[in-house]
Amino acid sequence: xxxxxxxxxxxxxxxxxxxxxxxxxxxxxxxxxxxxxxxxxxxxxxxxxxxxxxxxxxxxxxxxxxxxxxxxxxxxxxxxxxxxxxxxxxxxxxxxxxxxxxxxxxxxxxxxxxxxxxxxxxxxxxxxxxxxxxxxxxxxxxxxxxxxxxxxxxxxxxxxxxxxxxxxxxxxxxxxxxxxxxxxxxxxxxxxxxxxxxxxxxxxxxxxxxxxxxxxxxxxxxxxxxxxxxxxxxxxxxxxxxxxxxxxxxxxxxxxxxxxxxxxxxxxxxxxxxxxxxxxxxxxxxxxxxxxxxxxxxxxxxxxxxxxxxxxxxxxxxxxxxxxxxxxxxxxxxxxxxxxxxxxxxxxxxxxxxxxxxxxxxxxxxxxxxxxxxxxxxxxxx
Amino acid sequence: xxxxxxxxxxxxxxxxxxxxxxxxxxxxxxxxxxxxxxxxxxxxxxxxxxxxxxxxxxxxxxxxxxxxxxxxxxxxxxxxxxxxxxxxxxxxxxxxxxxxxxxxxxxxxxxxxxxxxxxxxxxxxxxxxxxxxxxxxxxxxxxxxxxxxxxxxxxxxxxxxxxxxxxxxxxxxxxxxxxxxxxxxxxxxxxxxxxxxxxxxxxxxxxxxxxxxxxxxxxxxxxxxxxxxxxxxxxxxxxxxxxxxxxxxxxxxxxxxxxxxxxxxxxxxxxxxxxxxxxxxxxxxxxxxxxxxxxxxxxxxxxxxxxxxxxxxxxxxxxxxxxxxxxxxxxxxxxxxxxxxxxxxxxxxxxxxxxxxxxxxxxxxxxxxxxxxxxxxxxxxx
Numbered sequence: 001x002x003x004x005x006x007x008x009x010x011x012x013x014x015x016x017x018x019x020x021x022x023x024x025x026x027x028x029x030x031x032x033x034x035x036x037x038x039x040x041x042x043x044x045x046x047x048x049x050x051x052x053x054x055x056x057x058x059x060x061x062x063x064x065x066x067x068x069x070x071x072x073x074x075x076x077x078x079x080x081x082x083x084x085x086x087x088x089x090x091x092x093x094x095x096x097x098x099x100x101x102x103x104x105x106x107x108x109x110x111x112x113x114x115x116x117x118x119x120x121x122x123x124x125x126x127x128x129x130x131x132x133x134x135x136x137x138x139x140x141x142x143x144x145x146x147x148x149x150x151x152x153x154x155x156x157x158x159x160x161x162x163x164x165x166x167x168x169x170x171x172x173x174x175x176x177x178x179x180x181x182x183x184x185x186x187x188x189x190x191x192x193x194x195x196x197x198x199x200x201x202x203x204x205x206x207x208x209x210x211x212x213x214x215x216x217x218x219x220x221x222x223x224x225x226x227x228x229x230x231x232x233x234x235x236x237x238x239x240x241x242x243x244x245x246x247x248x249x250x251x252x253x254x255x256x257x258x259x260x261x262x263x264x265x266x267x268x269x270x271x272x273x274x275x276x277x278x279x280x281x282x283x284x285x286x287x288x289x290x291x292x293x294x295x296x297x298x299x300x301x302x303x304x305x306x307x308x309x310x311x312x313x314x315x316x317x318x319x320x321x322x323x324x325x326x327x328x329x330x331x332x333x334x335x336x337x338x339x340x341x342x343x344x345x346x347x348x349x350x351x352x353x354x355x356x357x358x359x360x361x362x363x364x365x366x367x368x369x370x371x372x373x374x375x376x377x378x379x380x381x382x
Numbered sequence: 383x384x385x386x387x388x389x390x391x392x393x394x395x396x397x398x399x400x401x402x403x404x405x406x407x408x409x410x411x412x413x414x415x416x417x418x419x420x421x422x423x424x425x426x427x428x429x430x431x432x433x434x435x436x437x438x439x440x441x442x443x444x445x446x447x448x449x450x451x452x453x454x455x456x457x458x459x460x461x462x463x464x465x466x467x468x469x470x471x472x473x474x475x476x477x478x479x480x481x482x483x484x485x486x487x488x489x490x491x492x493x494x495x496x497x498x499x500x501x502x503x504x505x506x507x508x509x510x511x512x513x514x515x516x517x518x519x520x521x522x523x524x525x526x527x528x529x530x531x532x533x534x535x536x537x538x539x540x541x542x543x544x545x546x547x548x549x550x551x552x553x554x555x556x557x558x559x560x561x562x563x564x565x566x567x568x569x570x571x572x573x574x575x576x577x578x579x580x581x582x583x584x585x586x587x588x589x590x591x592x593x594x595x596x597x598x599x600x601x602x603x604x605x606x607x608x609x610x611x612x613x614x615x616x617x618x619x620x621x622x623x624x625x626x627x628x629x630x631x632x633x634x635x636x637x638x639x640x641x642x643x644x645x646x647x648x649x650x651x652x653x654x655x656x657x658x659x660x661x662x663x664x665x666x667x668x669x670x671x672x673x674x675x676x677x678x679x680x681x682x683x684x685x686x687x688x689x690x691x692x693x694x695x696x697x698x699x700x701x702x703x704x705x706x707x708x709x710x711x712x713x714x715x716x717x718x719x720x721x722x723x724x725x726x727x728x729x730x731x732x733x734x735x736x737x738x739x740x741x742x743x744x745x746x747x748x749x750x751x752x753x754x755x756x757x758x759x760x761x762x763x764x
Binding site: 288291295302304 | 669673677
C-alpha cells in the first residue's frame with residue numbers, strides 16, 4: 001500500500017512532508033517541474049501511477065480543472081481512492097467523479113477543498129449523521145479576511161493591503177477569484193451541497209464581490225450603526241429549496257466572526273439539534289491544507305466512508321431569504337422597497353428594509369451598470 | 383442490531399429522541415424511574431440488556447461512577463460496544479474499561495464526555511492523526527461561562543447569576559463541580575490524555591475555582607489592563623511532560639474566547655502543522671450531548687475506531703509552564719517573585735511577573751488559608 005501525490009506545489013509538498021513524517025509511504029509525486037530532492041519518486045507521467053498496483057490512494061493537489069479532471073478520473077477508473085483539495089474540480093465535475101468512484105468501488109474525498117484546515121467539510125458531513133442542517137455560513141477565504149482585517153484595524157486602503165497580501169503570498173498575482181468572490185462561491189456551493197444533500201452549483205450562488213469596498217465604507221458603517229464588515233458565504237435551507245449567496249456582511253463588533261483576525265477562517269453550521277457549531281482556524285495554506293489531504297487519506301485507509309451528497313440538483317430559491325442591505329453608490333438609484341439614505345457629495349449611502357437576496361442582486365446589476373464602483377453588503381440579523 | 387440506552391435523564395432522553403427519529407432501533411432504555419411513554423422498552427434490570435443478543439451498542443448516560451461503572455464494565459464483558467457521556471466514569475476508570483473493551487473486541491467511545499456537542503474529542507483525535515498537538519485550551523463549562531458573561535455584560539453579582547442559572551437548569555442545586563472547577567478539571571484531564579497520548583488524571587490538574595470572583599474583580603481588571611475574564615482549562619505539552627491546570631484567565635476583549643456568550647463552549651487545539659483550531663457551540667445539554675452520543679453510535683456502526691490513548695501515566699510538569707497572575711486578597715501576602723500591587727482599603731490587588739503554575743498554586747493555598755475569599759486568575763500571554 002502506498003500513496004501518490006499529483007502536484008508538488010504549496011499543498012502537495014505540505015501533504016508529502018506530513019505523510020512521510022507520519023510514516024506513510026509516498027511512492028510517487030507527479031509534477032511538470034523538476035524537484036531533484038524527490039529523486040526517483042518524481043514522475044512526469046501519470047501512467048507510472050495508474051499502472052502501479054501498490055499505489056492505492058492518489059492525492060490531487062494540482063488545482064484548476066483540466067489536468068486534474070483527466071488525472072483524477074483516470075485514477076478512479078484504475079481503482080484508486082482519490083482525495084482532492086481542488087474546489088474548482090469538485091464544483092465542476094462532482095457528479096461524474098462520484099459516479100466513477102461508485103462504479104469502481106473506491107472512495108472520493110475532498111475535505112481539503114473548502115475550509116480544509118479547519119476541518120470544515122468533514123465536520124459538516126458528521127454533523128448531518130443525525131441532525132438536520134438549516135444553514136451554513138462563514139468566513140471561507142483567508143485573503144479577503146486578511147484585507148478586511150487590515151482595513152478595519154490599521155485604517156488602510158483596499159489596494160494597499162491587497163498589494164501587501166500579494167507580496168506575502170496570501171493573494172494571487174491575479175486576485176480575482178478571491179476578491180470577486182468565485183473562491184467563496186465554490187466553497188459555498190460544495191458546503192451547501194453536503195449540508196442539504198443536493199447539488200448546488202457554482203452558478204447558483206449569487207455573489208457580491210469585495211473589490212469595491214473603501215475605507216470610507218467601513219468608517220461610515222462603524223459611525224452609523226456601530227457595526228463592522230466580514231466577507232461571508234451563506235447556504236440556507238428555505239421553504240422550497242436552498243438559497244446560496246456570498247456577500248460582504250455587516251456584523252456586530254462582538255460577533256465571533258468580527259473577531260476573526262488576519263487570514264483565518266470561521267465556518268458554522270446550524271443544526272436543528274446541535275444549534276450553532278463553529279470551526280475556526282487556518283482554512284488554507286501549505287500545512288493546514290496538506291494536513292487535510294493527509295487526514296483524508298488516513299481516514300480512507302482506516303475504512304472511513306466517502307464525502308458524498310445526492311446527485312439531484314438543488315432547487316435554488318434565492319428569493320426566499322430576506323435581509324437588509326447597505327449600499328454605497330454614485331448612481332441615481334430608484335428602489336422598489338423602503339430604504340433610508342443619506343447623500344454626501346455625489347455619493348448616496350443607503351440602508352434598506354428587508355428585501356430578498358434575489359431581488360437585491362438583480363437591482364445591484366442595474367446600479368453597477370451605472371456606477372461600477374458601487375458597494376453592496378448584506379446585514380446579519382441580530 | 384439494536385441499541386440500549388442507560389439512563390433516561392436529560393442526555394439519555396435526547397439521544398433516544400435523536401436516534402429513533404433518525405431511524406435507529408433503540409430496543410431498551412434502563413432507568414430507575416417510571417416512564418409510561420417508553421412502554422415495554424423501559425427496563426429496571428441490566429440483565430435484560432446484557433442477555434439481549436440483538437443489542438450491539440450500549441449508550442451510558444447515567445452519570446456518576448458507581449452504577450455506570452458496574453453497568454459499562456458488564457456491557458463490555460458481554461461483548462457490546464459502549465459509548466458514554468460520562469466524564470466522571472472515564473476519568474476514574476479509563477484504563478480498566480479500555481482494557482476490557484480490548485479483551486472483548488469491542489469499541490469504547492466517549493466523545494460526549496467533554497465538549498460533546500462541539501464535537502471536541504472527536505476532532506482532537508482526528509487532529510492527532512498526522513500532527514503533534516502542543517496545547518489544548520478553552521471554555522469547557524457552560525455554567526461558569528454563563529455566570530461570567532452575565533457578570534461582565536449585565537454588571538451582576540456572582541451569587542445572583544448563580545441563583546438564576548440554577549433556576550434555568552444551567553447549574554445544579556449543588557453547583558460545586560462547576561464553580562469549584564472539578565467539571566473542567568475532568569474535561570481537561572480527558573482532553574490532555576488524548577492530546578498527549580498518556581493518562582492525565584483528574585488529580586493531576588491544578589485548579590483555581592471561580593467561586594470567589596466578585597463584580598469588583600472584573601471592574602478592576604477592565605480598568606487596569608483593559609482585559610476581561612474567562613474560565614479556562616489548559617493542557618500543555620512541556621519539555622519533560624504535560625502541564626494541566628484550570629484557572630480563571632485574563633484575556634484581551636477581542637480574543638475569540640472573550641466573545642463566547644452565555645453558556646457556549648469554545649475549545650482549541652494547537653497543532654504543529656495546523657496551528658490553532660477552535661471548536662465552538664453548545665458543549666452540553668439534552669440535544670447537543672444526546673447528539674454526540676448518537677453520532678458516536680453511528681460512527682461505531684460504520685466501523686470507526688475507538689477513542690483511545692496510551693495507558694502510560696503522563697509525567698506531570700506543572701512547574702514547566704510560566705505565566706503572570708492576578709491576585710485579589712485581604713491576606714498579608716509575601717511573594718517570592720516580582721509583582722506590582724495596589725492596596726484599596728484592606729484589599730490588595732496584585733499583578734505578578736511570570737511564575738510557574740505549580741509555584742502559584744502552592745502559594746495560593748497559603749493565601750487562601752489566611753483569606754478564603756481570595757481570587758486568583760492567570761493571564762494569557764498576548
